[in-house]
Amino acid sequence: VAIKEPMKAHVKSIPGPKSILYLKRLKKLNGAWSFPHPFVHSDKSQGCYIQDIDGNRFLDFASQIASNPLGYNHPDLLKVVKRYNTHPIKFAGQDFVIKEHIDMLEELLSIVPKSLNAAFLVNSGAEAVENAIKVCMRKRPETKYGISFEHAFHGRTLGALSLTNTRSVYKKNFLQLPMQRLPFTREATTTLLRLVEEEGSQENIGFVIIEPIQGEGGYNLPVEDLLGSVRKITKKYNIPLICDEVQSGMGRTGKWWAHQHFDIVPDVMSVAKALQVGACISSKEMFPEPGAISSTWGGGHRMDLALGIETIHIIQREHLLSSIQGQGKYLKERLNELNLTNVRGLGLMVAFDMPTKINRDNLVLECLKQGLVLLGCGKQSVRMIPPYIITKEEIDEAVMILERAVKVSSQKGFKHRGKICEFIECN
Amino acid sequence: VAIKEPMKAHVKSIPGPKSILYLKRLKKLNGAWSFPHPFVHSDKSQGCYIQDIDGNRFLDFASQIASNPLGYNHPDLLKVVKRYNTHPIKFAGQDFVIKEHIDMLEELLSIVPKSLNAAFLVNSGAEAVENAIKVCMRKRPETKYGISFEHAFHGRTLGALSLTNTRSVYKKNFLQLPMQRLPFTREATTTLLRLVEEEGSQENIGFVIIEPIQGEGGYNLPVEDLLGSVRKITKKYNIPLICDEVQSGMGRTGKWWAHQHFDIVPDVMSVAKALQVGACISSKEMFPEPGAISSTWGGGHRMDLALGIETIHIIQREHLLSSIQGQGKYLKERLNELNLTNVRGLGLMVAFDMPTKINRDNLVLECLKQGLVLLGCGKQSVRMIPPYIITKEEIDEAVMILERAVKVSSQKGFKHRGKICEFIECN
Numbered sequence: 001v002a003i004k005e006p007m008k009a010h011v012k013s014i015p016g017p018k019s020i021l022y023l024k025r026l027k028k029l030n031g032a033w034s035f036p037h038p039f040v041h042s043d044k045s046q047g048c049y050i051q052d053i054d055g056n057r058f059l060d061f062a063s064q065i066a067s068n069p070l071g072y073n074h075p076d077l078l079k080v081v082k083r084y085n086t087h088p089i090k091f092a093g094q095d096f097v098i099k100e101h102i103d104m105l106e107e108l109l110s111i112v113p114k115s116l117n118a119a120f121l122v123n124s125g126a127e128a129v130e131n132a133i134k135v136c137m138r139k140r141p142e143t144k145y146g147i148s149f150e151h152a153f154h155g156r157t158l159g160a161l162s163l164t165n166t167r168s169v170y171k172k173n174f175l176q177l178p179m180q181r182l183p184f185t186r187e188a189t190t191t192l193l194r195l196v197e198e199e200g201s202q203e204n205i206g207f208v209i210i211e212p213i214q215g216e217g218g219y220n221l222p223v224e225d226l227l228g229s230v231r232k233i234t235k236k237y238n239i240p241l242i243c244d245e246v247q248s249g250m251g252r253t254g255k256w257w258a259h260q261h262f263d264i265v266p267d268v269m270s271v272a273k274a275l276q277v278g279a280c281i282s283s284k285e286m287f288p289e290p291g292a293i294s295s296t297w298g299g300g301h302r303m304d305l306a307l308g309i310e311t312i313h314i315i316q317r318e319h320l321l322s323s324i325q326g327q328g329k330y331l332k333e334r335l336n337e338l339n340l341t342n343v344r345g346l347g348l349m350v351a352f353d354m355p356t357k358i359n360r361d362n363l364v365l366e367c368l369k370q371g372l373v374l375l376g377c378g379k380q381s382v383r384m385i386p387p388y389i390i391t392k393e394e395i396d397e398a399v400m401i402l403e404r405a406v407k408v409s410s411q412k413g414f415k416h417r418g419k420i421c422e423f424i425e426c427n
Numbered sequence: 428v429a430i431k432e433p434m435k436a437h438v439k440s441i442p443g444p445k446s447i448l449y450l451k452r453l454k455k456l457n458g459a460w461s462f463p464h465p466f467v468h469s470d471k472s473q474g475c476y477i478q479d480i481d482g483n484r485f486l487d488f489a490s491q492i493a494s495n496p497l498g499y500n501h502p503d504l505l506k507v508v509k510r511y512n513t514h515p516i517k518f519a520g521q522d523f524v525i526k527e528h529i530d531m532l533e534e535l536l537s538i539v540p541k542s543l544n545a546a547f548l549v550n551s552g553a554e555a556v557e558n559a560i561k562v563c564m565r566k567r568p569e570t571k572y573g574i575s576f577e578h579a580f581h582g583r584t585l586g587a588l589s590l591t592n593t594r595s596v597y598k599k600n601f602l603q604l605p606m607q608r609l610p611f612t613r614e615a616t617t618t619l620l621r622l623v624e625e626e627g628s629q630e631n632i633g634f635v636i637i638e639p640i641q642g643e644g645g646y647n648l649p650v651e652d653l654l655g656s657v658r659k660i661t662k663k664y665n666i667p668l669i670c671d672e673v674q675s676g677m678g679r680t681g682k683w684w685a686h687q688h689f690d691i692v693p694d695v696m697s698v699a700k701a702l703q704v705g706a707c708i709s710s711k712e713m714f715p716e717p718g719a720i721s722s723t724w725g726g727g728h729r730m731d732l733a734l735g736i737e738t739i740h741i742i743q744r745e746h747l748l749s750s751i752q753g754q755g756k757y758l759k760e761r762l763n764e765l766n767l768t769n770v771r772g773l774g775l776m777v778a779f780d781m782p783t784k785i786n787r788d789n790l791v792l793e794c795l796k797q798g799l800v801l802l803g804c805g806k807q808s809v810r811m812i813p814p815y816i817i818t819k820e821e822i823d824e825a826v827m828i829l830e831r832a833v834k835v836s837s838q839k840g841f842k843h844r845g846k847i848c849e850f851i852e853c854n
Contacts, residue, residue: 023524025529025533026529028711029546031545031547031562031707031711031713031720034718035717036521036524037524040524040526041523041525043513064517064518064519072514073513074514077514081513084508086500086505088495091491092492092495094461095464095802096489096491097464097466102456105456118456119456120458122551123554124723126722127550130583130584138600141600143602145602156721158560158604159585159602169718170719172565173564173570175564175571175572175604177602276517280458284458287458290461291461291597292597294459295459295553295583303516307517375522
């Protein structure tokens with residue numbers, strides 16, 4: 001039997017000549033242009049490797065921002081894609097019924113805490129958060145504000161955005177809903193208790209929303225017992241607690257949900273990304289009267305639903321939760337060998353810090369040029385969120401590229417040069 | 428040549444035995460359960476006819492709430508579905524580039540007014556509206572409120588919902604952004620001028636948003652020159668005007684955009700439904716700095732994008748805009764023959780009124796039982812939004828069912844009976 005050559009990252013030129021043509025067109029017409037990774041995806045990606053239309057091959061430690069957890073062209077997901085050969089693919093799921101809607105609800109509710117026994121499927125993580133807070137407010141007629149955390153990211157629609165406390169460019173000039181902010185530290189409980197008690201009435205607090213591990217805001221792990229004590233206070237005062245698991249959920253941390261590392265059960269959960277659809281999950285009693293919440297397409301996208309269901313099945317069948325734990329541990333060990341700062345994370349939700357934002361941006365770009373796709377987060381952190389199917393060999397390859405890129409990009413006066421500068425935010 | 432028997436609606440039992448099993452499961456688990464049409468879709472729908480899993484066949488005058496404009500299993504859309512045989516289907520479209528994103532922007536921008544030369548693709552109509560108002564507010568640092576209309580529906584996320592003025596069940600207890608409301612009548616201009624002048628500064632008005640023809644709120648056509656005079660005032664005072672074309676756009680009214688019937692050009696447009704993805708469309712100068720707006724999946728769903736592009740192509744290739752005008756005229760003529768009240772609409776966006784809400788609900792249900800799928804809107808209106816490919820024969824069949832159902836359901840003391848009552852809101 002011929003030994004199959006392992007795949008390797010390989011970058012000839014970035015952006016390659018074909019990608020350049022597309023990137024120029026996109027830059028001109030996309031009102032939200034914000035320096036995407038400067039290459040164009042081809043159909044030929046495989047496993048943890050992205051292949052672009054110029055034949056460059058990248059090792060993917062970004063997983064489409066945690067929304068593609070099983071890599072590229074996984075054979076079982078391919079089967080699902082090929083199974084769909086009728087039109088429409090997308091129905092008005094709350095008004096018209098398709099089987100996949102029901103199947104997804106059953107699968108999803110089988111992997112969440114038992115007290116959460118109903119869900120509302122929507123189109124995105126932002127919509128999941130919007131509905132999570134709507135569900136709470138409807139139950140709390142005295143709501144005057146909600147509570148989120150410093151460095152929180154909950155999405156870009158204006159309700160979710162009012163809860164988001166990362167970058168000012170996300171919110172400048174926008175009308176906002178009234179929200180209070182807790183530090184993501186030990187002091188959270190003091191502030192929360194002050195709000196509950198000093199403000200006269202806890203009835204004015206619509207909800208507390210927390211990412212068990214903060215995502216966009218910097219892959220920040222909660223200090224010991226932050227979640228436990230927030231859960232205790234919210235329970236005592238009967239304030240609904242929402243866990244936003246859009247990025248941290250669906251197995252990313254080695255458990256189905258990141259909050260399970262901290263032994264709490266939320267009243268409401270928002271989920272999306274790896275699930276392939278958005279979901280607001282709670283108890284049937286918590287959900288409001290008919291007509292109160294809805295969505296044209298929510299629960300109606302047959303293929304997204306079927307791919308989400310199969311994603312759950314594959315994670316179960318291939319015992320990926322335990323391998324996520326093992327590979328995550330190995331990744332952190334290897335990163336620590338490089339003497340990187342503040343290596344942290346749970347499972348395959350891992351990050352480290354660079355000395356400055358410019359260092360971080362340069363490192364992410366240099367890795368890309370050498371074939372490793374990464375994302376930044378927080379002020380100066382790098383996130384590493386490979387597909388759940390990552391192997392030790394692939395982690396080794398990534399760490400090798402990273403080591404080389406740290407050296408190159410940390411040199412004094414380092415600057416990127418060449419065609420790429422037309423498509424990146426040059427420092 | 429054998430003459431092909433024309434398809435006909437045919438309902439044996441609703442819900443059929445197979446559908447009942449699914450509906451029971453869905454009712455238990457769907458937190459947003461709100462009495463969907465009580466049947467489950469099969470793969471075998473064709474053209475303007477829905478077939479359910481129990482073999483019932485319905486004539487579709489709802490088009491998945493205007494989001495499936497070309498009927499079922501259109502051969503050219505089938506080709507698109509079949510073309511996609513790789514995974515993932517859905518990318519993180521603002522951070523990673525796929526060709527379909529660029530192609531969609533080019534196609535979409537080719538059918539909007541020339542001054543709108545950029546777009547931001549998102550996941551839903553609600554997200555399209557959220558981004559439309561964000562784009563305006565970023566340009567208007569003094570924004571203290573936005574302006575929408577009575578009976579307006581702009582979506583369910585909290586920004587869009589703050590602009591929505593239809594049913595109280597949509598908004599009760601929810602925190603809201605500060606908005607002002609204009610009547611959807613001749614008096615709108617007086618109120619708008621009062622806001623602009625009396626409040627001291629027009630700088631506090633972030634935007635005016637209007638549905639050229641109101642959708643969910645009742646298929647209300649604007650009084651003569653409402654749009655023209657609102658456009659005139661907003662232009663004079665430099666206030667951005669948003670046309671929400673989520674339901675009325677993409678050819679539904681016999682022109683690409685409903686606002687084109689009124690000879691105005693908006694500064695921003697929100698689009699979704701028939702386009703298969705959401706879009707906020709404006710001029711490149713109107714869009715904010717990089718990072719200000721984004722979305723994980725927006726611009727990343729290859730199949731939805733490809734189906735939306737092909738939808739535009741089919742409408743062009745099959746000259747559907749002109750047949751929409753013709754069939755819409757014919758439909759209104761036929762409805763007027765039945766002496767229905769307030770028959771109105773443009774193109775295939777048509778509605779009429781029933782004497783009461785109960786009459787309306789009963790009629791919609793009775794039609795369903797006889798094989799015609801309709802939707803309500805407003806307080807007591809019925810909307811008729813068939814696929815653009817509807818024929819005169821199919822309109823005749825729908826009108827025949829409607830006539831029969833009006834007679835049956837208007838009898839004194841009429842009540843629905845049987846299994847269906849478990850799955851509907853019984854009056």
